[in-house]
Amino acid sequence: MTTPHGFDELIHPPTRLALMSMLAATEWAEFVLLRDTLKLSDSALSKQVSTLVDAGYARIEKHGAGRRRRTLVSLTPEGRAAFDGHVAALQALVNQAPLTRSED
Amino acid sequence: MSHIDDAKARLDAIGRHQDEVVEAATRGRHRGWDAAGAAAAWAAIASLDVRLSEALGLVAVVGAMAVALVCFTLAGRRGRAVVHRSRMTGRTWLVLGVAMVVAAGGAFGAVRLIERLDVPFGHTILGGVAVAVMALTSEAVNRAAFRRRRS
Numbered sequence: 001m002t003t004p005h006g007f008d009e010l011i012h013p014p015t016r017l018a019l020m021s022m023l024a025a026t027e028w029a030e031f032v033l034l035r036d037t038l039k040l041s042d043s044a045l046s047k048q049v050s051t052l053v054d055a056g057y058a059r060i061e062k063h064g065a066g067r068r069r070r071t072l073v074s075l076t077p078e079g080r081a082a083f084d085g086h087v088a089a090l091q092a093l094v095n096q097a098p099l100t101r102s103e104d
Numbered sequence: 105m106s107h108i109d110d111a112k113a114r115l116d117a118i119g120r121h122q123d124e125v126v127e128a129a130t131r132g133r134h135r136g137w138d139a140a141g142a143a144a145a146w147a148a149i150a151s152l153d154v155r156l157s158e159a160l161g162l163v164a165v166v167g168a169m170a171v172a173l174v175c176f177t178l179a180g181r182r183g184r185a186v187v188h189r190s191r192m193t194g195r196t197w198l199v200l201g202v203a204m205v206v207a208a209g210g211a212f213g214a215v216r217l218i219e220r221l222d223v224p225f226g227h228t229i230l231g232g233v234a235v236a237v238m239a240l241t242s243e244a245v246n247r248a249a250f251r252r253r254r255s
Contacts, residue, residue: 012114014114014117017114017117017118017121018117018121021117021118021121021122021125022121022122022124022125024122024188024190025121025122025125025126025187025188025190025191026125026126026129026185026186026187026188027185027186027187027188027189028185028186029125029129029184029185029186030132030184030185032184033125033128033129033132033184033185034125036128037121037124037125037128087115087118090111090114090115090118091111091115093107093108093111094108094111094112094115096108
């Protein structure tokens with residue numbers, strides 16, 4: 001079995017891939033919007049976002065205070081590059097492109 | 105499921121989730137700024153009912169339209185998500201451009217018609233209708249502009 005270059009095991013799980021997909025389509029998205037769209041609990045989404053933040057793929061910004069407090073999540077340039085690479089790898093798998101390298 | 109089938113399914117899911125978040129961003133615009141923009145756009149058209157000098161009338165229309173544009177931009181920036189520039193494809197600009205041309209042409213034609221018929225407060229009524237049409241169609245236009253076609 002060969003793994004296409006750019007395939008990222010961290011991004012590949014369905015929930016994280018969904019989250020990365022949404023963040024890739026936006027400059028930033030509110031935590032609440034992501035939670036509602038992905039139909040996740042606060043803690044489940046928080047866990048996924050933390051994993052991406054720890055990997056350097058996402059960043060969190062908090063704005064405002066009290067009821068107006070907003071938590072914005074966005075991809076870092078590294079996260080965006082990793083996502084693009086992963087999409088290209090999936091596309092290569094689908095196309096069975098020759099741009100593959102042996103799995104270590 | 106083979107790796108190829110799995111990859112296809114993931115690519116489909118990526119497209120679906122990206123469309124979902126773009127739709128959510130469109131629906132999640134800041135309502136207050138959108139309402140302020142609609143009011144300013146209405147005021148711009150309604151100002152044609154006020155008897156002003158040509159220069160002052162032009163300043164009123166252009167000024168109110170500029171305010172409307174700022175408000176609509178802020179409604180997007182203060183919304184729940186901002187669509188990434190990578191989603192602005194040629195198709196996006198085409199859809200938005202056609203919508204703008206149709207809107208401008210429709211408004212211009214309606215203003216000319218109202219001036220010919222000399223309807224009292226015609227511009228104010230027209231402004232209200234224009235804002236209502238804009239509110240009803242903007243989501244659909246945005247959706248058409250940003251949605252990616254998937255094979």
